[in-house]
Amino acid sequence: MNIIKLLEHFTSANLNNIPEGAMSRHQAFKHFANIGKGIAMAAAPLGVAAMASSKSHARTMETPTEALQLALTLEYLEAEYYQMGLDSGVIPTGGREEKVFMQISKHETAHVDFLIAGLGDDAIDKPTFDFTAGGAFDPFNEDSNVSEATSYAQFLALAQAFEDTGVRAYKGQAANLMDAPDLLKAALQIHSVEARHASEVRRIRGLKGWIVQDTRGDGMPEAAQPVYDGEEVTMQAGFNTATDFGADAGTEAYDEPLTGTEATSIASLFIVT
């Protein structure tokens, strides 16, 4: 199973037909500006009793294997991103940030190995990534016209976007693993590690560790908004989370899922083949 097949499965708007190049990537960003808007509807209050009688509501179309293949795609992306970041020299050495990214890198690499082992013959090959997204970013300071400070700021911003995407993507796949309890447990154990990472990266960037409404936070390019769309939900199973302390606290207290299609669409911006 190759990445293209997987992407075709997840991506209804078939990105693979878009030719390479900065323009098409730019169009892709615009194209996905609406990703995530649907999740708010999907999470509309039904009441727990109504929810409990609807087996299909939280389940999407993915099989356990497809759910793990999506997870592996995201882990490949993260593992390569942090390794390149550490190799590039953009991360300041000798302090908190180097320790943090070495730890995150170690975990993402371990997640890749774990998922490859778990998938066995169903493991997909590593895609070819382009972390500049067709020239939109320069997180590893490969462009001499971009200052190292700018590159590092972009590196941090993308790291946050990838971690928050990971958290939301695993959450969106959990119900698809219910028939495989051991896999579900392992996926949850990875999911909470991604959330630990996300919190720390966000705090390094001067933000709260948790997501406020659907804000992406200062210094985050607009292209990353799909990572946060849908996080503004305040109704959880008929309960209004904004009642006690307002909508900021209510939305911070719950992270929302991304569908396989949404998560894949975000990842696709950084995948060449």
Place this chain on the structure above:
Amino acid sequence: MKKIDVYPKYNRDRRSFLKAGGAGLAAAGLLLTGCSDDDDGGNNPDPDVFDLGSGDLAVLNYAYALEQLEADFYAKVFSSFYAGITTEEQTILTDIYYHEVIHRNFFKAAISGVASESQILPELEFDYGDLDFNDRSAVLATAKALEDTGVGAYNGAGNLLETPEYLLIAGKIVSVEARHASAIRSLINPDSKDFAGDDIVDASGLDTAKLPSEIIPVAAGFITTPFTANNLP
């Protein structure tokens, strides 16, 4: 293997309820809100002590117990912050207090929607012994333990749930608990890898996952209201 079920949903629930033996009654049991109390598997040795119940109800009550504990702890922290607290620490601890109260109130409302009053875990009482709420390191160490425990508890309870919607809700909450744990750990030991340290994340990059039987005795150290979890592993 799934077979196609041509029966309407409520029939399927009733059938699975009738078929189910003991634990794992799940939504089927939950939907039968008219259940009498002695439908709990019949193995509660002490009718005066609340039992969390069985199936998804038990897991929801279990989560409710943990959220009650967290909310109570942070309420005490919030009501009188420890000496020398920084602005950053106050913001984080206030946010976490809000989140845990929201989680607690959510579970009470959610369980109330699917179970009778007698099946809902009552409001628990707590005792923190000689914990000094005016001592930064004692408060943060307890917060860290509670958050890590919460993450491990939700991770270990996920595959006990039968209803996808409950799993999704648990997933929405557990990642926020993990964000808390990371922030608290980072406050305790800044400029380190402790936010996701090797003491809590194993060599495969996996966080902890613990069963209720491993969590409840630990949490019970702070909880003075007795309850049992006879149908949870």
